[in-house]
Amino acid sequence: MILTLRGTDSLSDIQVKLPHYREAFNxxxxxxxxxxxxxxGADEEQENKNIYTREFVLYTKGLNDKQIKEILATGKIKTSWVLKDTKTKAQAEFGAGENIEFEAK
Structure with a gap:
């Protein structure tokens, strides 16, 4: 799973909280x-963006794509930040199940 925040040069106090998927799947x-x-997992700051990567091995036998999406949707990814120029605080929240793409390996 990769979460990329773009436009981070204009932000401060960036916070990202990812759910505990181990608990959800087990x-x-x-x-x-x-x-x-x-x-x-790894967190990386690049030019004008932050990248949060989480990789995990998941045993999915018996689960279909819909069930996996539903499990991922149970925990919300929460982000918050402050705009540097106005000092305005903002936040966003979403479920990974909304944006997941399946790829066979």
Missing amino acids: NIKDDQQIRYWFGS
């Missing part, structure tokens, strides 16, 4: 599988 109702095995 606590599916009526499911006895351990689905989220392990993961890692």
Whole structure:
């Protein structure tokens, strides 16, 4: 999963909170599988953008694309920032399930 915030040169006090997907995937109702095995992440600042990357191994046997999207939608990604020029605080919140694309490997 990759979250990219663009236009960060005009922002300060950027905060990003990503959900705990391990809990979401390992606590599916009526499911006895351990689905989220392990993961890692990195945060990187580049010219006028911040990139937040999370990679994890997920056992999906028995889950369809819709179910995976629903699980990802249970936890919201929360971002907040301050505009440097006006000192205005802003925030946004969304579910990763809204923007996920599936790719076979």
